[in-house]
Amino acid sequence: MGSDGQASVEAALLLPVLMLVLALLVEPACLGYTWATMRSCAAETARVALTDLDGDLSDCEAFARRRLKAVPDLPIFHVGGADDWVVQVGRDGGSVSVLVRGHVRPLPLMGVLASSFMSSDAQGILLEARLTERLRADWIGGGYESWQQMWG
Numbered sequence: 148m149g150s151d152g153q154a155s156v157e158a159a160l161l162l163p164v165l166m167l168v169l170a171l172l173v174e175p176a177c178l179g180y181t182w183a184t185m186r187s188c189a190a191e192t193a194r195v196a197l198t199d200l201d202g203d204l205s206d207c208e209a210f211a212r213r214r215l216k217a218v219p220d221l222p223i224f225h226v227g228g229a230d231d232w233v234v235q236v237g238r239d240g241g242s243v244s245v246l247v248r249g250h251v252r253p254l255p256l257m258g259v260l261a262s263s264f265m266s267s268d269a270q271g272i273l274l275e276a277r278l279t280e281r282l283r284a285d286w287i288g289g290g291y292e293s294w295q296q297m298w299g
Contacts, residue, residue, distance in 0.1 A: 177223045185276035188214040189245040193280040196236050196243040204236045222252040226271050241282040248275045
């Protein structure tokens with residue numbers, strides 16, 4: 148009968164420790180998922196903006212916001228809903244730059260660790276993905292007209 152009580156006490160002590168370890172393992176994966184989705188969104192938006200013919204990049208920003216719906220609206224993934232996402236797309240000649248920014252609010256223990264290495268504000272930890280792409284690599288010679296003549 149005495150060992151039954153001991154097992155209950157051990158379980159009562161071990162269960163919170165296991166839950167804490169599980170949270171410490173899962174939460175970086177959640178932050179990584181959000182950042183990877185933001186980075187992928189920035190890369191895809193850059194490709195879309197490079198081939199945008201009308202020059203109006205608002206449709207590219209809308210494209211990025213649709214892609215960002217893949218991030219769950221939970222504090223450990225993203226805070227603030229669709230209004231919190233900052234998407235900036237700019238094009239300068241043959242290059243395009245894309246910025247995707249959002250907030251996460253991790254659990255307290257991970258939040259202290261993340262806020263010491265990452266920037267934060269009143270909404271939470273700030274995640275940012277910034278990408279600059281060129282339409283044509285520097286090593287490609289000639290212009291569009293010469294390529295048309297060569298392959299036409």
